[in-house]
Amino acid sequence: MKRAAVFVAVVAVSLLGLSACGEQPQTLSGAKQDTAAHSGVGTAFSDTQWKQRDRAAWESHLKARTQQGQNDYNRMN
Numbered sequence: 001m002k003r004a005a006v007f008v009a010v011v012a013v014s015l016l017g018l019s020a021c022g023e024q025p026q027t028l029s030g031a032k033q034d035t036a037a038h039s040g041v042g043t044a045f046s047d048t049q050w051k052q053r054d055r056a057a058w059e060s061h062l063k064a065r066t067q068q069g070q071n072d073y074n075r076m077n
Contacts, residue, residue, distance in 0.1 A: 039052065
């Protein structure tokens with residue numbers, strides 16, 4: 001009786017192990033490709049001082065925002 005139980009357990013573990021081989025491949029279908037951050041999202045969500053699709057303006061505006069809002073030395077003094 002023990003042999004049959006061990007055999008059933010081995011078969012069950014083997015089938016459980018083989019079930020992982022049936023996973024479907026995950027692919028991107030119809031996904032939108034990323035664009036550069038400076039290309040913008042439209043006029044409704046953009047700042048009025050920043051021109052869309054202008055990388056230099058994007059970088060200077062980001063630098064100004066960083067200095068004004070995230071630099072603790074400038075904020076406290």
